[in-house]
Amino acid sequence: MKLGGEKPKKTKTGQYQTSEDILSAMAHEHAVIPLILDYRSLRKLKGTYVDTLPLAVDPADGRIHTNYRQAVAATGRLSSDDPNLQNIPIRTEKGREIRKAFVPRDENFGLLSADYSQIELRIIAHMSGDPNMQEAFRQGLDIHAATAAKVFNTAIGEVTRDQRSRAKAVNFGIAYGQGAFGLSQNLGIPRGEAQGIIDGYFAEFPGVKGYMDEMIGFCREHGYVQTMMGRRRYLPDITSGNNTVRAAAERVAINAPMQGTAADIIKVAMIQIHARMQAEKMKSKLLLQVHDELVFDCHKTEETELMALVKELMEGALPLAVPLVVDMRVGKNWLEAH
DNA sequence: TATGTCACG
DNA sequence: ACGTACGTGACATAC
Numbered sequence: 001m002k003l004g005g006e007k008p009k010k011t012k013t014g015q016y017q018t019s020e021d022i023l024s025a026m027a028h029e030h031a032v033i034p035l036i037l038d039y040r041s042l043r044k045l046k047g048t049y050v051d052t053l054p055l056a057v058d059p060a061d062g063r064i065h066t067n068y069r070q071a072v073a074a075t076g077r078l079s080s081d082d083p084n085l086q087n088i089p090i091r092t093e094k095g096r097e098i099r100k101a102f103v104p105r106d107e108n109f110g111l112l113s114a115d116y117s118q119i120e121l122r123i124i125a126h127m128s129g130d131p132n133m134q135e136a137f138r139q140g141l142d143i144h145a146a147t148a149a150k151v152f153n154t155a156i157g158e159v160t161r162d163q164r165s166r167a168k169a170v171n172f173g174i175a176y177g178q179g180a181f182g183l184s185q186n187l188g189i190p191r192g193e194a195q196g197i198i199d200g201y202f203a204e205f206p207g208v209k210g211y212m213d214e215m216i217g218f219c220r221e222h223g224y225v226q227t228m229m230g231r232r233r234y235l236p237d238i239t240s241g242n243n244t245v246r247a248a249a250e251r252v253a254i255n256a257p258m259q260g261t262a263a264d265i266i267k268v269a270m271i272q273i274h275a276r277m278q279a280e281k282m283k284s285k286l287l288l289q290v291h292d293e294l295v296f297d298c299h300k301t302e303e304t305e306l307m308a309l310v311k312e313l314m315e316g317a318l319p320l321a322v323p324l325v326v327d328m329r330v331g332k333n334w335l336e337a338h
Numbered sequence: 339t340a341t342g343t344c345a346c347g
Numbered sequence: 348a349c350g351t352a353c354g355t356g357a358c359a360t361a362c
């Protein structure tokens with residue numbers, strides 16, 4: 001039985017593609033498809049986490065120790081391996097059960113999670129100088145709802161759930177240089193409609209379009225792009241004669257300065273937080289970094305002090321034209337803290 | 339060892 | 348007609 005249309009998608013080696021997005025799109029074609037997806041997600045959780053993490057416990061102290069790599073990610077992010085603790089599940093119900101297994105060292109501690117709210121969009125608001133985007137962040141608005149209000153020309157209070165969801169997808173895609181095709185696939189809408197939304201977005205946020213063109217232009221001239229703190233990413237493909245190769249480099253030129261600036265900012269915060277915790281001789285410890293989030297083992301007598309210190313130093317690590325906002329919470333496990 | 343898939347930001 | 352969204356790491360499988 002033929003599934004997936006007349007010309008099923010193939011991978012570059014000629015195999016039929018069966019990735020989640022492909023199977024989901026044809027789920028109505030056969031009753032087995034949802035069962036396959038369900039099986040796959042369960043096997044992923046079992047194989048990568050449930051069966052494996054217990055083997056990573058260090059017998060010396062009963063704890064799991066990851067490695068942080070400082071010279072792997074091209075944008076300046078950290079990476080984590082053996083085991084990777086930057087991809088612990090959170091999106092599904094059963095995945096969240098795994099996250100609950102991460103707990104404080106003993107009953108005198110809680111887990112504190114502090115994460116930057118929308119840090120990459122705030123960075124683009126800063127770097128682009130876009131007045132509408134900056135104003136939304138200064139007013140503390142729900143950025144996706146504010147985006148929807150602009151793009152769909154309605155009052156922010158009148159934004160529908162569907163409009164907000166589409167605006168969120170646009171905000172998300174902007175950070176990666178996504179086009180009309182990608183957005184249409186993502187939202188399950190016609191390509192023309194997706195193009196209309198993107199056109200509306202750039203009309204309302206012209207500074208963002210300007211930023212994208214500027215990064216590409218700078219890269220063509222200098223051969224690299226850079227973060228606010230001067231970290232460079234060289235992109236020789238920016239002048240490629242192959243359209244596909246060049247377009248890929250252009251997306252990287254758009255994304256790398258903001259992803260890399262976010263990485264720079266949290267690294268500054270980590271250094272300052274660690275210094276202050278040492279100076280104050282605190283019992284709490286910084287445990288994990290997950291790109292825009294820091295996780296601490298927080299001694300119960302230090303909760304107020306640590307939360308104030310972390311919030312101040314994370315939000316103030318690099319002053320921008322818009323506020324940096326950090327959300328935080330203490331819990332008895334990582335899921336509760338998040 | 340290469341490939342496809344999927345977990346996270 | 349083609350390709351189409353950035354950055355990672357781990358696992359299962361085929362070769």
